[in-house]
Amino acid sequence: MSRSLLIPTPQGLYCPVGDFHIDPHGQVDRAIISHGHSDHARKVAKKYLAHKDSAGILRTRLGRGISLSTLEYGESLTLNGVRVTLFPAGHLLGSSQIRCEYRGNITVFTGDFGTTKNDTCEPFQPVKCDTFIPESTFGLPLYKWEAPEIVYQEINDWWRKNRDKGLASVLYCYSLGKAQRILNALDPSIAPIIVHESVGQMNVCYRDAGIKLPQTLKGWDRGGKPSDAGAIILAPQSAISGDWRTFPGKYSTGFASGWMLLKKMRKMGDIDKGFVLSDHADWNGLLNAVKETGAERVYPTHGFTKQLSRYLKELGYDSSPLETTFSGEKMDEDKSV
Numbered sequence: 001m002s003r004s005l006l007i008p009t010p011q012g013l014y015c016p017v018g019d020f021h022i023d024p025h026g027q028v029d030r031a032i033i034s035h036g037h038s039d040h041a042r043k044v045a046k047k048y049l050a051h052k053d054s055a056g057i058l059r060t061r062l063g064r065g066i067s068l069s070t071l072e073y074g075e076s077l078t079l080n081g082v083r084v085t086l087f088p089a090g091h092l093l094g095s096s097q098i099r100c101e102y103r104g105n106i107t108v109f110t111g112d113f114g115t116t117k118n119d120t121c122e123p124f125q126p127v128k129c130d131t132f133i134p135e136s137t138f139g140l141p142l143y144k145w146e147a148p149e150i151v152y153q154e155i156n157d158w159w160r161k162n163r164d165k166g167l168a169s170v171l172y173c174y175s176l177g178k179a180q181r182i183l184n185a186l187d188p189s190i191a192p193i194i195v196h197e198s199v200g201q202m203n204v205c206y207r208d209a210g211i212k213l214p215q216t217l218k219g220w221d222r223g224g225k226p227s228d229a230g231a232i233i234l235a236p237q238s239a240i241s242g243d244w245r246t247f248p249g250k251y252s253t254g255f256a257s258g259w260m261l262l263k264k265m266r267k268m269g270d271i272d273k274g275f276v277l278s279d280h281a282d283w284n285g286l287l288n289a290v291k292e293t294g295a296e297r298v299y300p301t302h303g304f305t306k307q308l309s310r311y312l313k314e315l316g317y318d319s320s321p322l323e324t325t326f327s328g329e330k331m332d333e334d335k336s337v
């Protein structure tokens with residue numbers, strides 16, 4: 001009888017046989033990191049393992065001196081007899097599903113994963129397993145994403161219209177992943193593109209990994225200069241209440257996030273225009289991913305775990321929610337996805 005090779009502990013998801021943690025939030029010896037978002041990549045481990053394309057992001061965010069080993073997608077490393085292999089998760093650059101195999105028993109943890117087209121990272125790849133631990137951030141049937149090309153067009157149209165009215169366009173989005181995905185899709189012929197420092201730092205990692213991004217100008221505090229009229233400015237959500245309020249020019253604000261599907265979220269934060277763009281799987285994306293693994297056991301983690309789990313049980317799966325985060329923990333950054 002097979003069982004999950006990964007179990008929840010106060011430090012995060014743990015593999016008792018292999019003696020390693022995945023995306024830990026407490027002090028541990030060895031951590032495998034699914035991707036660079038701050039609710040997954042914390043400075044709590046003596047040794048790190050991640051995908052090669054995560055290296056720049058992790059060193060930028062956790063420090064140049066961390067002890068980090070990397071793998072390519074499909075490459076394996078054996079830890080105390082557990083064979084660990086990374087597969088693309090389609091969420092952002094270097095994002096990985098973590099496949100653990102021990103004596104023919106296979107458990108896959110997705111980390112955050114996205115199933116719509118994303119030209120800034122490798123596409124999500126379904127992996128056969130016995131136990132599947134998917135994130136379920138948007139695990140409700142109401143979450144259904146449009147093709148990203150439609151959203152990119154909306155963003156470029158909004159920017160062009162603002163420019164024609166003499167307005168700058170301030171687009172709030174998460175500085176890692178979402179910002180680069182949008183940059184890659186912007187039409188640079190419209191006007192200059194300005195990025196907040198936190199976006200600029202991550203752009204360096206993307207460009208180093210060979211991802212094509214248009215030319216960007218540094219420093220969003222440039223706004224208001226005559227040459228920047230009509231520019232688009234990409235900045236993280238945290239900047240909404242920051243120095244931006246002193247921006248001297250006229251501007252319109254937008255927000256790109258899966259949460260923009262909800263009216264109440266659009267009304268929050270004084271946003272003129274919401275763009276529904278997520279780097280996570282929607283309801284159908286989640287169900288397809290589950291089906292393609294062929295897993296018997298599915299333990300959703302993050303977000304609407306109970307709802308997804310209840311539905312999967314109705315479909316005949318052995319399923320229950322798996323909590324890898326604990327009350328009081330700050331789930332800041334990924335809330336803006």
Ligand SMILES: [Zn+2]
Binds near residue numbers: 035091334
């Ligand atoms: Zn993430």
Ligand SMILES: [Zn+2]
Binds near residue numbers: 037
């Ligand atoms: Zn996350």
